[in-house]
Amino acid sequence: MDTFIVFGNPIKHSQSPRIHELFAAETGIHHSYGRMLVPLDKFELALRQFFDMGGLGANITLPFKEFTFSLCDQLTERASLAGAVNTVKKQPDGTLLGDNTDGIGLVSDLQRLNLLHQDSRVLLVGAGGAARGVILPLAAYCCKVVLTNRTFLRAQELIRFYHHLDNISALPLDCLYSQEYNLIINATSAGILGDVPVLPASLITPTVCCYDMFYQKGDTPFIAWCRQQGVRRCADGLGMLVGQAAYAFLLWHGVFPSILPVLETLRAEQST
Ligand code: ATR
Secondary structure (H helix, E strand, O other): OOOEEEEEOOOOOOOHHHHHHHHHHHHOOOOOEEEEEOOHHHHHHHHHHHHHOOOOEEEEOOOOHHHHHHHOOEEOHHHHHHOOOOEEEEOOOOOEEEEOOHHHHHHHHHHHOOOOOOOOEEEEEOOOHHHHHHHHHHHHHOOEEEEEOOOHHHHHHHHHHHOOOOOEEEOOHHHOOOOOOOEEEEOOOHHHHOOOOOOOHHHOOOOOEEEEOOOOOOOOHHHHHHHHOOOOEEEOOHHHHHHHHHHHHHHHHOOOOOOHHHHHHHHHHHOO
């Protein structure tokens, strides 16, 4: 039996088992890491069975992150603030600790790429679980985060949690025409269906950088759109994926694996 696992639906294309295989090889810490496709109504049962049968750690991906939040016995501060869990650790007393490493995975990748600075103005597009998981870590790092979403009401609802922070706000799409940002982050799920969130082309200034939290082999639809608009610096979410996995590995094993060689291996494998 695998002692570590990723749960999701869909899960077939998850890179997490490969990433953790590479971390295990690099650190010399053996851990068997599998994947499980879970029907939407069977997730709680599958999670509990996994840990009852000796599982030690799980990653959780779409669409179960918010539900896992309610199933954990304890939460790290960042999971509690995100309202979602992407990493679960079984503790020595048998209780489940929920963590969220998405935000730190994103911020560390943006830093690696030199796309995020303390004076950056960031436009975060999307108001679902993906945006919620990263908005606070972003706001903790840069000067201003503006949230926008196709359904503006959801953006307003999301930032209501953060009314005490004066560097997080929300703007509807049709108020973005006169705005300028240093970085635009796509946190929508549009790419899964090959779509692009509709944004005013005026946002694409000569200096703007774009980051897609989604990734796929080749350019994502959002990155392809950005390049068509003339954006010079774009990146997809593969680095974030490896980053969040590295912080999960740290939680489970107390060792932080090297991100860059794993990212390079994945990129090389994707291009073949
Ligand atoms: P996740 O947990 O991945 O964030 P979600 O909670 O279903 O998933 O949220 C999906 C997000 O992607 C939402 O912000 C959604 O916009 P709406 O709130 O208007 O539905 C956004 N999204 C999905 N498809 C989109 C599209 N084609 N264009 C723009 N936004 C899209």
